[in-house]
Amino acid sequence: MTDAPVLQRCAEFIANLTYEAIPEDVRREAQNALGDFVAVTMPGAVMPVSEDILRYVKTRPSEDPCVLFGEDATADAVSACLFNGTASHSLDFDDTAPSSMGHPTVSIAPAVFAAAAERQKDGQALITAYVAGLEVMHQISRLCMPEVSQAGWHTTLAFGAFGAAAAASSLYEASVDECAWALGISATTAGGVRANFGTKTKALHAGLSAANGIQNAKLAACGITANPAAFEASDGFMQCFSRLDAFKEDEIRLGTFWDLREKGLNFKSYPCCSGSHPAIEALTIYREEHGLKAEDIESIHCGVSLLSPRELTCHRPQNAVEGKFSMEYALSSLLIYGHVGLDSFTDEKVRNPAIQDFMGKISMAIDDELAALGFIGYAPVKMTIKMRDGSEVKLRRMRAKGRPELPLTLEEHQAKFFDCMRYAGCEAHAQSWWDILSNLKDASASDVARIGRAKARKCY
Amino acid sequence: MTDAPVLQRCAEFIANLTYEAIPEDVRREAQNALGDFVAVTMPGAVMPVSEDILRYVKTRPSEDPCVLFGEDATADAVSACLFNGTASHSLDFDDTAPSSMGHPTVSIAPAVFAAAAERQKDGQALITAYVAGLEVMHQISRLCMPEVSQAGWHTTLAFGAFGAAAAASSLYEASVDECAWALGISATTAGGVRANFGTKTKALHAGLSAANGIQNAKLAACGITANPAAFEASDGFMQCFSRLDAFKEDEIRLGTFWDLREKGLNFKSYPCCSGSHPAIEALTIYREEHGLKAEDIESIHCGVSLLSPRELTCHRPQNAVEGKFSMEYALSSLLIYGHVGLDSFTDEKVRNPAIQDFMGKISMAIDDELAALGFIGYAPVKMTIKMRDGSEVKLRRMRAKGRPELPLTLEEHQAKFFDCMRYAGCEAHAQSWWDILSNLKDASASDVARIGRAKARKCY
Structure with a gap:
């Protein structure tokens, strides 16, 4: 481990990551995750908790271009992250991951889509931002898990804002300092007590982590400084959340060890635990x-x-x-x-x-x-x-399909996608969105901007 | 201690609290706190950290009536809380308190002014909401302090959203259930690592707690449920933040024990630690x-x-x-x-x-x-x-003036108020605002709406 603080190392990774530097299999897993996110968010957008958030979001109208998935409407980035994050987690059909023992994509992907809409970014920028967010979130997780979960935290909100802030910072083309500040502010906004499981606040945790993350990236861009050592410093994140006094892993290996390859994601075939x-x-x-x-x-x-x-x-x-x-x-x-x-x-x-x-x-x-x-x-x-x-x-x-050891095939991903679109009453968009999402590297900014933009209804 | 969960007891206190039920000395201390808040926020509004937040807030324009102190402008409630909370804490001239060992009013008062502006509430409603927020925030604090501080948390952000949510819920005339949910969501949004001291994020902690608190009250009003036992339940706030397994105090005494009388606030005569x-x-x-x-x-x-x-x-x-x-x-x-x-x-x-x-x-x-x-x-x-x-x-x-044992006189409060207004270049408003704030029980909604509405500049 070098002397540079953890969040500083993460900031350098985010600011320097290019699409070209990402291995092909890692890009493909990012694409799978973004496609799966769209699939589960569309039927999730009409669940009761999502309808509650929509009422809240509509009290803050804006002209901003960030799509509210399943609403055929747009909003400001923070509101879109709050709504899309909550909607994507409301069915418990979204991905999970061994490194965070939580739900990474429902925190990161809303920030990816919102920031891409603000800056009119294309599919390659989307993949790069998602990889930046996932790898940073999971690098941080691996340093202090499972202790954070054992202490009582819902890891989706404890770690999620780091991922969302990293992804948004990537799309905003933030400087290394701005990336480090965004992550330092995320140490301050981390939270999420598991005692709220069993209530609507559980799904809200995903919305909050996405919204906090993109807000933190914006605050850093406005000049709000934070401590790049806020992860490991005395009275920092690791002490407060994990009670550990030494890292669980002894190296920061961003850009050499790819979590999306080595640890991977679990995609669900059934919308339940x-x-x-x-x-x-x-x-x-x-x-x-x-x-x-x-x-x-x-x-x-x-x-x-x-x-x-x-x-x-x-x-x-x-x-x-x-x-x-x-x-x-x-x-x-x-x-x-x-x-x-x-x-x-x-x-x-x-x-x-x-x-x-x-x-x-x-x-x-x-x-x-x-x-x-x-x-x-x-x-x-x-x-x-x-x-x-x-x-x-x-x-x-021993294991269900969808785990990294037994991944879903492309056909199985596609079947889940079309099934979700059908249950959300959005079959009409299924083929064109699937074509974009399953070949994301060639998607233009205007292709990306169409994703999620349809009115969902509950068809069961 | 009855069997009802802590946040449920707090919710009943908030929903049932009336101006008439508040003892005269408690009302007076609330009035002092709101006056002192206005004083320190005006020169704080032109500090660099406040200017950064203003840039962020201006990316989300709205027609809402919540005053941005020192800006002669209004915004939506969450934005106003973020800006006013940060501004009020930026000089380290705001009050502190023994119960939370932190800064209570910079979390609560922004929510009081913002929610009052939304609902056109008068001075008595302001006092009632501030008392609801302060008493709830400090009842919660007394159950788990100083352990929360010793664990590394900045108590202003760890406890502040409970106070802001309680104050906003009071002004929104929320039901008992809505109050309990707002507090339960606040358990989830609590955070604030002290490792960010020494950066602009320290002042931001006050803005975040105020903004989270009013957002949580709004989410509860939209139907987002949370666990009324999220304070003391397994994997709840007390476990996550204090590591205690039993309350420090053995009674919830809201409405009989008044923290503003028994523990009180410390008002600063000097803008430093x-x-x-x-x-x-x-x-x-x-x-x-x-x-x-x-x-x-x-x-x-x-x-x-x-x-x-x-x-x-x-x-x-x-x-x-x-x-x-x-x-x-x-x-x-x-x-x-x-x-x-x-x-x-x-x-x-x-x-x-x-x-x-x-x-x-x-x-x-x-x-x-x-x-x-x-x-x-x-x-x-x-x-x-x-x-x-x-x-x-x-x-x-042994002690500085301004502590409960040696309180500032009315003249000393007034001198600080006029001094702050002068340093903020707002002498023209000093007398009329002081007249409203020092006789708050007789202030109309339109009197209240004028407070803070002036353009500040740095006059030193």
Whole structure:
């Protein structure tokens, strides 16, 4: 580790990063993330929490060109980040990542789209800004995780503004000093207590981190100074948020170690807590191969690892939000309704007596063998299905598709994109936006400016 | 302590508080605080950090009626809070308080003036909202201080949004639920690392807490829910910010214990760190009585308590900001220039060779007797002045004027107000604003709307 403060090193990386310097596979993962962001934000824009934010944003009208996704309207950059960030996180269908153990793209991408709209930037600038934001956010995360999460913070808001500020600074072509100040101010605006999970404020955390990040980049551009050592200095971010007195990693390797390649992102195939995804997949595959029917099942037991019971806390969910954090509901939805999709998560579908009844057949407990893997971020499962005829089926799955070890194919990304656009009532735009987003390096500024600009409605 | 969550209890206090229910001495202290806020904000509005914020705010024009103090212009409420909060803290001339060990009024008062302008509220509503904000902010502080400060947080931003959200909610006539949500969202937006002291971000902390607080009240009014137990719940504010597992106080006594009466505010007579104030006062009194001259002094030694060296860190200051945190500069300014006022804190005056030379005669060290008092918030001093003729003078002062135990008189408040207005080039408004602010209970909404609305300039 050199003597230069962490945020100073990050600032130099942001200010000097060019599209050409980014490896091809890293560019491709950035493109995947931006496409996935657009997909999940469109149906998210009509969720109740997004409608609340829209009412707030509309109290501050502006002539600015930053698109409010799913609203066919524009706003100032801070308002657009607040709305788009909240909307993109409202379905819990957005990406997650091992380095921050949180949701990186819902903080970074809103700032990328808003700053690009302000400065009329093209697809290559978008990719470069996203990479700057993600790599900085995750470099910072790796220095003090998992301690920040263990202390009680929602890492999306604890780290997110660093990423959003970095991305916006890249598009604003900020100087090294301005980048460092924007990150130093982000140390001051970091927050997010996990005690607000289960309320609308959880989705708001993504909106706040994006809005704070772009605001901090703007404040730095206006001359507001901050301490480039605000990460590791006494009474700085690391002390306040992680209680660590030494970095978890001993090197800042921005530009040589690419987090998007080495650690990667997890893209979701199901719009609910990722702790249930391996179980959903294992059961989906078996069901398709063997024609499993709900009425033939006596019981299902899921052996899980240590993290799952901390995330999947709702065993008898009564509404859509609780249903997203329930292994019992996910598997019941698959077996009764035939799939786990956006339309599975309505209050009515969760309260269906057949579902409520079937959930009683499902149990979950920590499995000794899986617990021995430690406090891991993925969710391996060992399932035992007892049939009414006395037979027994055993299934096992370590990881869900969408994780870096088992990435979604281009076709799967595309299918998710078109599915989300359909549920948002925006099929008419799906092909043209997909063409832009799946070949982003050739997108012009006016191509970029069209993305998200359509009126969404809830089509399920 | 009842079972109701802390923020729920606070919400009930805010929603039910009436002007009539506030004791007369508490109302008077609120009026003093609002008057002092106006005084320090006017010259603060033309400091460099305020000019930076103004550039940022002007990128978001609006038709809203919230006054930008010292600008003769209006803006939306969030922008006005950001600007006025930062301006009011930029001189370090604003009040402090024992309960939060920070600066309460620079977080609360901007929200009071902005929300009052939006809703055309009168002086009694202003006082009621300020009291709601201060009492809630300090009730929360007393439950977890000094641990929050010891952990590294700048308490102005850690606690300030609770106060600003409470004050705005009072003026918005929010329901109990909306008040609780506004406070719950404030747990999520709390932050402020002290590592940013010494940069422009320090003053920004006041602007951010005011802006976050009023934004959180607006978000709650739009339907954004939060956890009313977000203060004491697992992974909540108290755990994240203080690391305590039990309250420091065992009762929530809002409406029976009045912090403004029992703990009170400290109003500054000198625009610099309060750690030097008892020494400045002791020397001022002796100098006036005995005609002490700089050229007759061989040396001055200040024996101080434990906190002073942590605050007065600049022993050979080279600019105005460093000068504000220097015992040596404060006493040299008094003896060379004849006083310690707003005009003492310019880069030029700090760099004056006569001053730089005289600072070498001044020393400061912890005194055993004063250290035995513990980690106290006031700054007792024992001074020994050695004269060139060999004689020695000993002075001693426990507290500066302006503290609750030794309050400023009405005349002293008024003198500070007129002095600040003069330094801001706004003498023309001084008498009419003072008439409104010193009899606030009779002020109409249109009286209130005039306050702060003048163009300031730096007159020194």
